[in-house]
Amino acid sequence: MxxxxxxxxxxxxxxxxxxxxxxxxxxxxxxxxxxxxxxxxxxxxxxxxxxxxxxxxxxxxxxxxxxxxxxxxxxxxxxxxxxxxxxxxxxxxxxxxxxxxxxxxxxxxxxxxxxxxxxxxxxxxxxxxxxxxxxxxxxxxxxxxxxxxxxxxxxxxxYQQVTSINRNLQNEIKRREALEEELKRQATTDPLTGLFNRRQYEMLFNRERERCSRQHKYICLCVADLDHFKRINDTYGHDIGDLALRHTADLFSNLLRQSDVVGRFGGEEFVLILPDTDLEQAVAVISRLRQELEITPLPSAAGDIKLTATFGVTQVFTGDETIEAVIKRADQGLYEGKGAGRNRVMTA
Incomplete structure (x- = not known):
């Protein structure tokens, strides 16, 4: 112009x-x-x-x-x-x-x-x-x-070919990342409840114990066992038994802190690890879990099913070399609770 x-x-x-x-x-x-x-x-x-x-x-x-x-x-x-x-x-x-x-x-x-x-x-x-x-x-x-x-x-x-190759590479990277996450999740969690499996909660226990030891803080461990779980399986079937395990796992995970560790020990038993918590505080926390489980029945096609659990709590001491020793001591409290009538919190 x-x-x-x-x-x-x-x-x-x-x-x-x-x-x-x-x-x-x-x-x-x-x-x-x-x-x-x-x-x-x-x-x-x-x-x-x-x-x-x-x-x-x-x-x-x-x-x-x-x-x-x-x-x-x-x-x-x-x-x-x-x-x-x-x-x-x-x-x-x-x-x-x-x-x-x-x-x-x-x-x-x-x-x-x-x-x-x-x-x-x-x-x-x-x-x-x-x-x-x-x-x-x-x-x-x-x-x-x-x-x-x-x-x-x-x-x-x-350019279109390069763009297509880059897009396919990005999709492959995302697919591999998702696969890696899934493999990691499968390697560290229990497939039924989604809780940490034994390998993972033992690793977290060792890490938290070392941290609490350096900072001179307490750490406690609890073993929980659903009461009369065999009776639930025999009466309602194993599908309802699996629902009971997931129901309990969700309740424990929602009520505990994010820093606490919830794992499945095996069968109907659970392991709870409470860092930065002494024995008195741990008993108060676990008692609240016991009460919530008791008043929160499992809904099912056969009606609401009441669930209870017995808990054995122990404090981790400096001389405890492995988690097995701590779990064994918590089990003693658990067995005492079973013998005393179940649905209770016992210390060891």
Whole structure:
């Protein structure tokens, strides 16, 4: 737009205040207005650029200005023809993805320029020369653009292939991460209750015991056993027995702190590890668990089933070398509770 207006400044010294100057100025302003309207509408409707027809229409309208220049500015006829050739080549260079639309525009420009030359009385020799002058950039631009498009298509195909490979790699990485998490979960948790298995809660016990020892804090361990669990299996079936184990596991996990460790010891027995807790505090916590389990029956198709458990609690001492020794001591309290009537908390 700026170039069109700046070149218009050269018309005044040659034409003065004349009708011809007004015609050229009007054509320049009309072309500038068309470009301005297109630029403003592109923000709301980008398809005007992608489909190419609006741009082609402005290109064709711009050629009309050069037709009039040929008739009005006789002093720059050779310059007008040279610029027209440059314009044709520029169509392919600056808008390479519209080769056939650009060719149609170039054909319109060549036809219009040759018609203008013919109207001015030039013969076949001049027309032939003009045809070759304007046809050469058209042919060069056409085949250059076809090669450029072929290269772009190859690059795009390669880009699509790389994108697809990267997407597949990302999906594979996510799949492997999910598989790794699942394997880790299976290696550290009990499949029925979702609690830590023996390998994992022993590792956590050793870690917490070392930490509490360094910080001179207490740590306690509890073994819990569901009362009359065999009777539940025999009366209601093993499916209800599994539900009872999951029900108990969920209740323990929800009531204890996040820092506490809940694991399945085996069968209907559970291991509870309470870091930063002395024996008196542990008894209070476990007593609350016992009460909540007693007042929270297991819902089933056969009706609500009352569950109770017996707990053996012990404090971990410096001389306890392994978790087995601690569990064995907690088991003694558990057996005493079983002998005393079950559904109670015993210390050892």
């Amino acid at each position: 700026v170039l069109l207006l700046l070149f218009g400044l050269l018309d005044y010294p040659a034409l003065g205040m004349s009708v011809e100057l007004g015609i050229l100025a009007g054509l320049r302003l009309a072309t500038v207005a068309a470009l301005l309207v297109l630029a403003l509408k592109l923000k709301r409707k980008p398809s005007l650029a992608s489909d190419g027809y609006a741009v082609t229409a402005i290109e064709i309208f711009g050629f009309v200005l050069f037709f009039f220049l040929y008739f009005i500015r006789h002093d720059i006829v050779s310059w007008v023809i040279g610029v027209a050739a440059m314009m044709i080549l520029s169509l392919y260079v600056f808008i390479p993805n519209r080769v056939y639309l650009s060719t149609a525009t170039a054909a319109f420009g060549i036809s219009g320029m040759m018609y203008s030359v013919w109207l001015n009385g030039f013969g076949a020799a001049e027309l032939t020369g003009l045809f070759f002058i304007l046809g050469l950039p058209t042919v060069v631009g056409f085949f250059f653009t076809l090669r450029l498009q072929a290269g772009q298509r190859q690059q795009y195909a390669l």
